[in-house]
Each structure stands twice: as structure tokens, then as C-alpha cells.
Amino acid sequence: MKLFRVLDPFTLTLIVTVLLASFFPAQGGFVGFFEGLTTAAIALLFFMHGAKLSREAIIAGSSHWRLHLWVMCSTFVLFPVLGVLFAWWAPVNVSPEIYTGFLYLCILPATVQSAIAFTSLAGGNVAAAVCAASASSLLGIFLSPLLVGMVMHVHGASGSLQQVGSIMLQLLVPFVAGHLSRPWIGDWVARHKKWIGKTDQTSILLVIYTAFSEAVRHGIWHKVGLGSLLFIVVVSLVLLAIVxxxxIFVARRLGFNKVDEITIVFCGSKKSLANGIPMANILFPVATVGMMVLPLMIFHQLQLMICAVLARRYQKETQVAAKAATDNT
Incomplete structure (x- = not known):
């Protein structure tokens, strides 16, 4: 009972969502339904962010080059270095494909929608998050196959214009449409901030359910033994904790403020399942794809759950700081 007192309602809802996807994953016609619903929720989220952000905030976010540079370094330098070191070390005798899967995970770009949703939920710099996460995803379509070829000695993949178009259509177009609608709906959005916040949480829960359902449909619980599964979970948690x-250390060392620190944490610590699985189908033999993406699927679920809890903690900190500033004025 004490556990349920400690966990907030959103975290409990998140756990229930994971259990629901594990026992009742979306199947058949419901797969397309939930994928469409998730896409619509994400589009609405970006539309609202576009309507909520002023032109000045967007310009400031896009010009925040120090933040963007570190997010790119975290995604495409720090992660790959850790992956190479871990694959070279290979401390436990498990399938070599698991180590290769972790290396592949570390090479992938960051997520977009969940990074921005968590940044918004935690009270971070959403404008900078939109720019950093979107740039990471777009660059990753071209950089990740190059890194795979260099580090894993696999060739034959290149950036897909269809993937670029999908990212632009799902994320950038709603954001621009929302921002262009700001003169007409900006005041309404400002009056309903609490309701707008629910779109962040809803999109996160939908991403978790659809992603975990996909993992279950891929037979995630039957591909490896309990020992190997536990190994993947532990390594994923350690990797996430290190990054x-x-x-956090770099953000504070370089003098970033709290809202920028939040953005760096949530944009620089994630890996994209949506980009990773299609790319794996291109880069690797079909027979090895399932095991190769298993670390990615587990890491993806864990990063969502851990970052959801972390976002709520940041949210409380920013609310306390805002209240203290108000009381002092």
C-alpha cells in the first residue's frame, strides 16, 4: 500500500498501460486504429505547441546552438562510444546478437514526440526541444546508417525520403499550422493550459501502449530466456542512468538553466523505436532482426517509464520554484 501512496496517478496509469499492452496488445484491425489514434494525438500535441509558443520563443529555441550541439553529441557521440565499449567488454556470456543489438541501439537517433512531451510535462524549454529532437531524428536517418557501416561494418542503407516526409508531415506541419493559427486560438490555448497538459500525458500513454503492443506481437517474451532478458533490462537501466x-552534469557544468537542463536530459537520453525497427529491416538479415531489435524494444519501454517519473519530479521542482518566486514578489 505504501508503494501506491508514493506513486502519483500518472505513474500508476503508466504502469497499468504497460500491463494492459502486455496482456491485451493491439492486434488485427486494432493495430491500425491505435497507430492512427497515436498519430492523431501526436499531431494534436504539436499543433497545440505551435499555437502556444510565441514567435520570439521559437526563434530563441532554434538559435540555442550550445544546447543543440550537446544533444547531438549525446545522441551520436556519447551513446555510440558507450555502445562500442560495452560490446568490446562483453562481461556476460550471452548471445553475441544481444551485444550487437545494444551497439545498434546506441547508434540510433533520438525520439521526437516523447522527448518533447516529457520536456513540456517537466516544464522545460519546449521550443528548443522541438528543434533539437526533430533535428536529431532527421539527421539520424542519414547519420545512423553511416555509423552502422563504420562501427558494425554493415553497408547498403541510406536515408529514406519517405521517412523524412513522414516526419515532416506528422510533426512539422501540425506545429507550423498551430503557430499560424495562434492569432485566432492563442488566447483560448492560454486559458486552457491544464487541458493542453492532458494532451502531453495522453500522447505518452498512447505511445507506450502502441510500442509495447508491437513488442509483444514480436514475441518479446519468447525470444530469450529469463536470464538474458534480465541482463538486457539491467544493462538498459545502467546505460540510461549513465547517459x-x-x-545533467554537462548541463550544470556548462551553466545551462533548469529549463534547458530539462530539455537536454529528455532530448539527449532517448532512442527511437520508430526509426530503429524499419532501419534494422534494411540493414540486417531478416533472420537476425528480431534479436537485434530486442534491446531496443526493452530500452524504449524503460526510457519511457523512467523518464515519465523523472518528468513528474522535474515538474514538481519547477512548480515549487515558481511558487517561491511568486511569494517573494
């Missing part, structure tokens, strides 16, 4: 800790 988040380094991001």
Missing part, C-alpha cells in the same frame, strides 16, 4: 547523469 542521464552525464547529461
Amino acid at each position: 542521464i547523469s552525464i547529461n
Whole structure:
């Protein structure tokens, strides 16, 4: 009972969502339904962010080059270095494909929608998050196959214009449409901030359910033994903890404020399942794809759950700081 007192309602809802996807994953016609619903929720999220952000905030976010540079370094330098070191070390006798899967995970670009949603939920710099996460995803379509070829000695993939178009259509177009609608709906959005916040949480829950359902449909619980599964979970948690800790340390060391620190943490610590699985189908033999993406699927679920809890903690900190500033004025 004490556990349920400690966990907030959103975290409990998140756990229930994971259990629901594990026992009742979306199947058949419901797969397309939930994928469409998730896409619509994400589009609405970006539309609202576009309507909520002023032109000045967007310009400031896009010009925040120091923040963007570190997010790119965290995604395409820090992660790959850790992946190479871990694959070289290979401390436990498990399938070599698991180590290769972790290396592949570390090469991938960051997520977009969940990074921005968590940044917004935590009270971070959403404008900078939109720019950093979107740039990471777009660059990753071209950089990740190059890194795979260099580090894993696999060739034959290149950036897909269809993937670029999909990212632009799902994320950038709603954001621009929302921002262009700001003169007409900006005041309404400002009056309903609490309701707008629910779109962040809803999109996160939908991403978790659809992603975990996909993992279950791929037979995630039957591909490896309990020992190997536990190994993947532990390594994923350690990897995530290392990257988040380094991001927090660098953000504070370089003098970023709290809202920018939040953005760096959530944009620089994630890996994209949506980009990773299609890319794996191109880069690797079909027979090995399932095992190759298993670390990615587990890491993806864990990063969502851990970052959801972390976002709520940041949210409380920013609310306390805002209240203290108000009381002092």
C-alpha cells in the first residue's frame, strides 16, 4: 500500500498501460486504429505547441546552438562510444546478437514526440526541444546508417525520403499550422493550459501502449530466456542512468538553466523505436532482426517509464520554484 501512496496517478496509469499492452496488445484491425489514434494525438500535441509558443520563443529555441550541439553529441557521440565499449567488454556470456543489438541501439537517433512531451510535462524549454529532437531524428536517418557501416561494418542503407516526409508531415506541419493559427486560438490555448497538459500525458500513454503492443506481437517474451532478458533490462537501466547523469552534469557544468537542463536530459537520453525497427529491416538479415531489435524494444519501454517519473519530479521542482518566486514578489 505504501508503494501506491508514493506513486502519483500518472505513474500508476503508466504502469497499468504497460500491463494492459502486455496482456491485451493491439492486434488485427486494432493495430491500425491505435497507430492512427497515436498519430492523431501526436499531431494534436504539436499543433497545440505551435499555437502556444510565441514567435520570439521559437526563434530563441532554434538559435540555442550550445544546447543543440550537446544533444547531438549525446545522441551520436556519447551513446555510440558507450555502445562500442560495452560490446568490446562483453562481461556476460550471452548471445553475441544481444551485444550487437545494444551497439545498434546506441547508434540510433533520438525520439521526437516523447522527448518533447516529457520536456513540456517537466516544464522545460519546449521550443528548443522541438528543434533539437526533430533535428536529431532527421539527421539520424542519414547519420545512423553511416555509423552502422563504420562501427558494425554493415553497408547498403541510406536515408529514406519517405521517412523524412513522414516526419515532416506528422510533426512539422501540425506545429507550423498551430503557430499560424495562434492569432485566432492563442488566447483560448492560454486559458486552457491544464487541458493542453492532458494532451502531453495522453500522447505518452498512447505511445507506450502502441510500442509495447508491437513488442509483444514480436514475441518479446519468447525470444530469450529469463536470464538474458534480465541482463538486457539491467544493462538498459545502467546505460540510461549513465547517459542521464552525464547529461545533467554537462548541463550544470556548462551553466545551462533548469529549463534547458530539462530539455537536454529528455532530448539527449532517448532512442527511437520508430526509426530503429524499419532501419534494422534494411540493414540486417531478416533472420537476425528480431534479436537485434530486442534491446531496443526493452530500452524504449524503460526510457519511457523512467523518464515519465523523472518528468513528474522535474515538474514538481519547477512548480515549487515558481511558487517561491511568486511569494517573494
